[in-house]
Amino acid sequence: MTDHESTLTTRHGDLLPDWVVADSRPGYEGVIVPVSRLIEFAFLLRDKLGYDLLSSVTGVDYLPDGKMEVVYHALQTIGGAPFVFKVQVPREDPIVPSVVPVWPGADFQEREAWDLLGIRFEGHPDLRRILMWEGFEGHPLRKDWKEPYYEEDAKPYKSRWPEGHVRRAEDVAPLHDNVQYPPGFDPESWTPDGDEALYRGLRKYLEDSGSELKTDRLIVNLGPQHPSTHGVFRMVVVLDGETIVDLKPVFGYLHRNHEKIGERCTWIQNMPFTDRLDYISSMSNNFGYALAVEKLMGIKPPERAEYIRVMMAELTRIVSHLVAVGFLLNDLGAFFTPVLYALEERELILDIFEAVSGSRMMCNYFRFGGVARDLPEGVLERVRDLVENRLPRKIDEIDRYLTKNEIVRTRCEGVGVLTAERAIALSATGPVLRASGVPYDLRRADPYSIYDRFEFDVAVRYHGDIYDRYLIRLDEIRQSIRILKQVLRDIPEGPVISGKPQWQVRVPTGESYGRVEGPKGELGFYVVSNGKPNPWRYHVRAPSFINLHTLAEMARGGKVADVVVILGSIDIVLGEVDR
Amino acid sequence: MNGMGVLKGLAVTFRHFIDTYLEDFKAGKKRYFTEEGIRQRASIEAKGIFSIQYPEEKLPVPEEFRYIPFLVYDEGENGERALRCTSCGICAKVCPPQCIWIVRTNDPVTGKPVPAPAEFYIDVDICMNCGYCAEYCPFDAIKMDHNYEIASYDRFKEHIFDLNKLSKPASYYAKIRPANFARETAEREAKAAKKAAP
Numbered sequence: 085m086t087d088h089e090s091t092l093t094t095r096h097g098d099l100l101p102d103w104v105v106a107d108s109r110p111g112y113e114g115v116i117v118p119v120s121r122l123i124e125f126a127f128l129l130r131d132k133l134g135y136d137l138l139s140s141v142t143g144v145d146y147l148p149d150g151k152m153e154v155v156y157h158a159l160q161t162i163g164g165a166p167f168v169f170k171v172q173v174p175r176e177d178p179i180v181p182s183v184v185p186v187w188p189g190a191d192f193q194e195r196e197a198w199d200l201l202g203i204r205f206e207g208h209p210d211l212r213r214i215l216m217w218e219g220f221e222g223h224p225l226r227k228d229w230k231e232p233y234y235e236e237d238a239k240p241y242k243s244r245w246p247e248g249h250v251r252r253a254e255d256v257a258p259l260h261d262n263v264q265y266p267p268g269f270d271p272e273s274w275t276p277d278g279d280e281a282l283y284r285g286l287r288k289y290l291e292d293s294g295s296e297l298k299t300d301r302l303i304v305n306l307g308p309q310h311p312s313t314h315g316v317f318r319m320v321v322v323l324d325g326e327t328i329v330d331l332k333p334v335f336g337y338l339h340r341n342h343e344k345i346g347e348r349c350t351w352i353q354n355m356p357f358t359d360r361l362d363y364i365s366s367m368s369n370n371f372g373y374a375l376a377v378e379k380l381m382g383i384k385p386p387e388r389a390e391y392i393r394v395m396m397a398e399l400t401r402i403v404s405h406l407v408a409v410g411f412l413l414n415d416l417g418a419f420f421t422p423v424l425y426a427l428e429e430r431e432l433i434l435d436i437f438e439a440v441s442g443s444r445m446m447c448n449y450f451r452f453g454g455v456a457r458d459l460p461e462g463v464l465e466r467v468r469d470l471v472e473n474r475l476p477r478k479i480d481e482i483d484r485y486l487t488k489n490e491i492v493r494t495r496c497e498g499v500g501v502l503t504a505e506r507a508i509a510l511s512a513t514g515p516v517l518r519a520s521g522v523p524y525d526l527r528r529a530d531p532y533s534i535y536d537r538f539e540f541d542v543a544v545r546y547h548g549d550i551y552d553r554y555l556i557r558l559d560e561i562r563q564s565i566r567i568l569k570q571v572l573r574d575i576p577e578g579p580v581i582s583g584k585p586q587w588q589v590r591v592p593t594g595e596s597y598g599r600v601e602g603p604k605g606e607l608g609f610y611v612v613s614n615g616k617p618n619p620w621r622y623h624v625r626a627p628s629f630i631n632l633h634t635l636a637e638m639a640r641g642g643k644v645a646d647v648v649v650i651l652g653s654i655d656i657v658l659g660e661v662d663r
Numbered sequence: 664m665n666g667m668g669v670l671k672g673l674a675v676t677f678r679h680f681i682d683t684y685l686e687d688f689k690a691g692k693k694r695y696f697t698e699e700g701i702r703q704r705a706s707i708e709a710k711g712i713f714s715i716q717y718p719e720e721k722l723p724v725p726e727e728f729r730y731i732p733f734l735v736y737d738e739g740e741n742g743e744r745a746l747r748c749t750s751c752g753i754c755a756k757v758c759p760p761q762c763i764w765i766v767r768t769n770d771p772v773t774g775k776p777v778p779a780p781a782e783f784y785i786d787v788d789i790c791m792n793c794g795y796c797a798e799y800c801p802f803d804a805i806k807m808d809h810n811y812e813i814a815s816y817d818r819f820k821e822h823i824f825d826l827n828k829l830s831k832p833a834s835y836y837a838k839i840r841p842a843n844f845a846r847e848t849a850e851r852e853a854k855a856a857k858k859a860a861p
């Protein structure tokens with residue numbers, strides 16, 4: 085039993101019903117709930133104990149035990165550690181009641197668990213595939229599912245050494261042979277079922293427009309190829325004139341099964357892959373994954389490494405928010421001038437990343453127990469220059485440039501409103517949640533690394549509209565600059581990694597959930613180790629993906645031209661949404 | 664609504680516009696196509712136009728910059744090459760996308776492994792430039808390159824690098840990564856001295 089769990093059970097011990105049992109597997113935490121009483125427990129947790137935000141839902145395939153487990157992480161928006169609870173069902177035909185009625189923010193995550201693991205969520209309003217294509221055969225995250233170019237269960241592959249006669253992936257799995265179709269499937273004549281289901285779900289709106297004026301309602305597809313979507317992303321909207329009646333996002337076009345790759349890789353091999361999730365903020369992704377694994381290994385980085393980590397994470401936040409603000413203006417039609425102004429500072433920060441980590445975007449800089457290398461000479465001075473002079477000036481300039489601009493204000497104020505209650509219910513995190521008046525920031529709510537040492541304010545805005553989501557990003561950049569100044573003041577000398585750098589690490593059995601306040605929201609890594617060189621389960625709680633729940637909510641009743649800006653104000657990166 | 668916000672915003676744009684010319688006048692000819700000019704435009708003081716006219720101009724890369732690994736060999740007096748690689752296989756095992764392929768040499772007589780690679784391939788289409796191979800090689804035998812201009816017309820012919828294409832002299836390594844080279848050499852020498860001492 086970990087410390088964490090014992091405090092939880094003492095904290096809520098007498099409030100928890102006796103039909104839940106503590107998860108007593110070594111290295112595990114939380115409680116196990118009987119499937120039949122899951123909904124009852126969920127209501128109790130939300131209404132009696134105040135766990136109002138469901139952070140993460142995912143499944144784990146325990147193939148050797150013939151069990152499928154669904155793992156939930158719920159949290160209180162007043163702060164504190166997440167509460168972990170699980171249900172276990174047989175692996176064949178796993179059926180679990182859906183918690184969407186309790187926490188609507190479980191919607192996409194349950195769909196994902198159905199899609200990738202084949203867990204059926206009874207009572208889910210729209211249980212369709214979400215990342216894989218409709219008509220796909222099987223559930224790829226199941227342990228017995230094998231890809232067409234399957235080589236071995238786990239890396240390193242034996243074919244690489246000592247008899248590594250090179251061959252190309254294409255030669256092993258030639259084109260046309262590298263996809264598995266279900267029996268009787270003909271790609272020429274097939275029409276996607278799922279699209280039918282998608283339209284069926286929206287068709288109810290077509291029948292009755294309810295207005296006196298006889299108007300026709302239309303279903304319009306924005307995307308997947310559309311300049312406004314920041315990647316390959318599709319929005320199916322029902323329009324009444326110009327007004328949006330309902331919207332459904334469709335994504336997964338960039339899906340590569342990051343999690344399956346993660347379970348094939350060794351622990352350390354996953355680090356560079358996390359760079360590719362939200363490629364704007366790779367340092368932050370590294371951070372989350374390193375925390376999760378360090379928690380399992382029971383190690384802590386040395387002081388200097390902690391400071392370097394915070395420095396990199398805050399610089400990343402600045403980069404990401406600058407990009408978000410710049411592209412938001414693009415979406416408003418201010419084509420590319422604001423973006424390019426924002427990108428100037430980003431380039432300077434990326435220069436620093438490049439000098440430190442060797443790469444501008446795919447940094448791969450964090451290691452378990454520290455960082456890859458110390459800061460090269462001159463870097464601290466450059467960061468100091470940036471932080472003390474250039475960045476504050478730049479933010480003021482952006483402020484002068486855009487904030488009072490009447491066009492920006494008319495397009496953004498009062499548009500795409502998300503209330504605090506709905507933001508929490510839909511599991512929004514990050515700037516989206518804070519712009520709706522909920523001051524929830526992990527750096528304060530459940531401090532990790534050394535964030536408890538720094539003085540900064542949790543930025544919060546109260547209108548929940550696009551304008552506030554723009555302003556809050558400027559606020560947060562200012563706070564990051566504040567943190568960076570303190571980092572520069574206090575950073576000590578010393579080693580940057582605890583112990584010797586190792587290419588193979590031993591990770592004890594157990595589970596852990598590492599989370600950081602990424603620029604886009606709570607970025608969580610849920611990992612399960614069975615003591616082998618590879619993770620048994622590797623799950624990413626992607627903030628961009630989950631924040632997309634709020635898109636339909638914000639867009640309903642708005643104009644079709646605004647949906648583009650609303651999407652921009654959520655700030656998604658499809659590398660992370662689709663994983 | 665009086666349009667003042669828009670006007671103030673336009674003033675910012677105008678400022679940027681003017682800055683570009685001011686900087687150009689101030690720096691004169693040396694702002695473009697000179698090393699100094701490039702350095703100035705990439706520095707924290709940069710104002711006005713920021714961009715680099717690639718490929719005529721190139722941004723200098725920092726020492727840690729990493730792009731596709733190469734194998735280091737030491738040069739003997741008569742120009743013979745001594746690859747540092749012992750074909751221990753660590754890089755092939757740690758490589759995340761598994762794009763390193765090594766065939767170990769076996770002694771033709773005894774059949775026992777010899778510490779040198781018979782073949783060494785890197786599929787550069789798959790390499791993700793993570794730098795792990797260089798980081799974890801115990802013999803400083805594989806290092807990340809700085810040359811990022813490796814585009815070619817035929818990927819099937821050119822994109823699997825073999826021993827020949829991968830090998831580069833230690834002097835090249837010393838040139839692109841002077842600080843790392845000096846540190847590693849010092850460490851190796853210290854170790855050797857320790858071994859030699861009784």
Ligand code: SF4
Nearest residue numbers: 748749751752754800
């Ligand atoms: S390059 Fe280094 S790590 Fe790779 S096989 Fe050779 S000696 Fe071993």
Ligand code: SF4
Nearest residue numbers: 758790791793794796
């Ligand atoms: S840089 Fe990374 S991906 Fe490329 S060969 Fe080395 S270990 Fe493999």
